[in-house]
Amino acid sequence: MNREALKGHLDLLVLSVLADGPLHGYAVIEQLRIRSLDVFDLAEGTVYPVLHRLELAGHLTSEWSEVAGRRRRSYVLTRSGSAQLDQQRATWQVFASSMNAVLVRKPWPNTP
Amino acid sequence: MAEYTLIRDYLLAIDLGVQGRADAADLRDELSDHLHSAVDRLCAGGLDSVEAQRTALRNFGEPALVAQLLAAVPPKGSPMYTFFNRGASYFAFAAAALWVLAAAGFPFLQEALFPGVTETAYVTMVVMLAFAGLLAGLTLLAVNVRLAGSFDSVTTIVAALMVLAVASTVLAPWFLPAWLGLILAATSITLNRAKPTPLGNGSPSILLGTVWPILTIVVVVAAFVISTVSGVFTPELQDLIQAIALPAVCLVYAAGMVTLGLRLRTVSVSQSDRGPLIQA
Incomplete structure (x- = not known):
C-alpha cells in the first residue's frame, strides 16, 4: 500500500494496536503488519516519533x-x-462509511 | 548480545541528529533494541547476519529522515514542552480575565465620565494591560510551539513582537498604534499559522484572526482621527467613544483567548497538521 495513504492515520493505528495491551515499538510495527495482512508496510523508524508524541500528549506512558x-x-x-x-x-x-457511500457503483442503467 | 557493525554505524548516524537531547541515550537504546530484534528475527528466518542487518536497516528508513522526525518531538519532561503545553490553557484563561478587567477599567480613566482620575488608577491600568499582554504573548507562543513542535523562527518573531508590545504598553500606554499594533501583528501571524489546524480553525481564527484585527484597526484609526482633528469632537465625546471602543477591543480579545484556551486544552495537534509530514 502507498505509504502516503497512511499519513494522518498513524495515531489511530498505533493507539488501536496498543488498546490490546502494552507493546514495545518493534511489536507495535509487527502487529500493524499482521493485523493489516501485510498491507501496511511502514518505514519502521517513522513509528517511534508517533509513539513519543502520543506519550508527550499523555495518551501513552512507557x-x-x-x-x-x-x-x-x-x-x-x-x-x-x-x-x-x-x-x-x-x-x-x-469518514469511511461516507467514502463507501460515495464510491459504491450504481447498477446500470441508472434508474431514479 | 551480538555486535552488528552496520547497526552500530546506523545508530551513530542517528546520534548525530539527536545529539544534545536529554533523552539521546534512551532513543539510542530504543532503536538499538528494535534493530537487534529485527535482525534476530531475520536471522532466524535464514538470512546471514550481514544481509539481515541490511534488510532491517532498509525497513527502518533513512537515518537522516528518522533522526529529523525523532528530533521534532521534544523530549519527555522537557521544561519548554511542559511550560508551553501543559500550562498553556491557563495562560489563555488568565489573559482573558485580565483583558476583561482592562475593559472594565477603561471607562474609569475617562475624565468626562469620572472626573478626578488618580495616578494610582492610571498606573494600575497600565500594569494590568502589561500583564494581559504578557499572558496573551505566552499563549501565542504556546500555540506556535505546539504547531511547530519546537521554538522555531516564526515563534521567535512572535516572542519578539510580544516583548516589544509589553514594553510599549509600559513606556507609552497612550500610544495605541504601538502596543496594539504589535499585539495585532503577533496575533495575526499566529492565527494565520493555526487556521488550517484543529488548534485554530473556526471560532479562534474568526475572533482573533478576523473580527479583532478589523475592530482594532478601526478603533486605532478612529482614536487617531478624533485626537488630531480639532473642533469636530468635543473632549466629552472623545472620552465617551474611548470608554466604549477600547473596552470592546479588550472584550473581543478576551473572547478569542478563551476559545484559544479551550482548543489548547482539548486539541492534540498531530504530526500531519504540521508542516513536514511523516512519510509513513
Missing part, C-alpha cells in the same frame, strides 16, 4: 525493562489515550 541484555521500552495506553482512540475511531468510521 516503562523500561531488560530483555536479552538490551533495554526495552514498552508503551501502555492511558485513559486519555483510550478516550482519544474512541474519538478518532468514531471519526474514522463516519
Whole structure:
C-alpha cells in the first residue's frame, strides 16, 4: 500500500494496536503488519516519533525493562489515550462509511 | 548480545541528529533494541547476519529522515514542552480575565465620565494591560510551539513582537498604534499559522484572526482621527467613544483567548497538521 495513504492515520493505528495491551515499538510495527495482512508496510523508524508524541500528549506512558541484555521500552495506553482512540475511531468510521457511500457503483442503467 | 557493525554505524548516524537531547541515550537504546530484534528475527528466518542487518536497516528508513522526525518531538519532561503545553490553557484563561478587567477599567480613566482620575488608577491600568499582554504573548507562543513542535523562527518573531508590545504598553500606554499594533501583528501571524489546524480553525481564527484585527484597526484609526482633528469632537465625546471602543477591543480579545484556551486544552495537534509530514 502507498505509504502516503497512511499519513494522518498513524495515531489511530498505533493507539488501536496498543488498546490490546502494552507493546514495545518493534511489536507495535509487527502487529500493524499482521493485523493489516501485510498491507501496511511502514518505514519502521517513522513509528517511534508517533509513539513519543502520543506519550508527550499523555495518551501513552512507557516503562523500561531488560530483555536479552538490551533495554526495552514498552508503551501502555492511558485513559486519555483510550478516550482519544474512541474519538478518532468514531471519526474514522463516519469518514469511511461516507467514502463507501460515495464510491459504491450504481447498477446500470441508472434508474431514479 | 551480538555486535552488528552496520547497526552500530546506523545508530551513530542517528546520534548525530539527536545529539544534545536529554533523552539521546534512551532513543539510542530504543532503536538499538528494535534493530537487534529485527535482525534476530531475520536471522532466524535464514538470512546471514550481514544481509539481515541490511534488510532491517532498509525497513527502518533513512537515518537522516528518522533522526529529523525523532528530533521534532521534544523530549519527555522537557521544561519548554511542559511550560508551553501543559500550562498553556491557563495562560489563555488568565489573559482573558485580565483583558476583561482592562475593559472594565477603561471607562474609569475617562475624565468626562469620572472626573478626578488618580495616578494610582492610571498606573494600575497600565500594569494590568502589561500583564494581559504578557499572558496573551505566552499563549501565542504556546500555540506556535505546539504547531511547530519546537521554538522555531516564526515563534521567535512572535516572542519578539510580544516583548516589544509589553514594553510599549509600559513606556507609552497612550500610544495605541504601538502596543496594539504589535499585539495585532503577533496575533495575526499566529492565527494565520493555526487556521488550517484543529488548534485554530473556526471560532479562534474568526475572533482573533478576523473580527479583532478589523475592530482594532478601526478603533486605532478612529482614536487617531478624533485626537488630531480639532473642533469636530468635543473632549466629552472623545472620552465617551474611548470608554466604549477600547473596552470592546479588550472584550473581543478576551473572547478569542478563551476559545484559544479551550482548543489548547482539548486539541492534540498531530504530526500531519504540521508542516513536514511523516512519510509513513
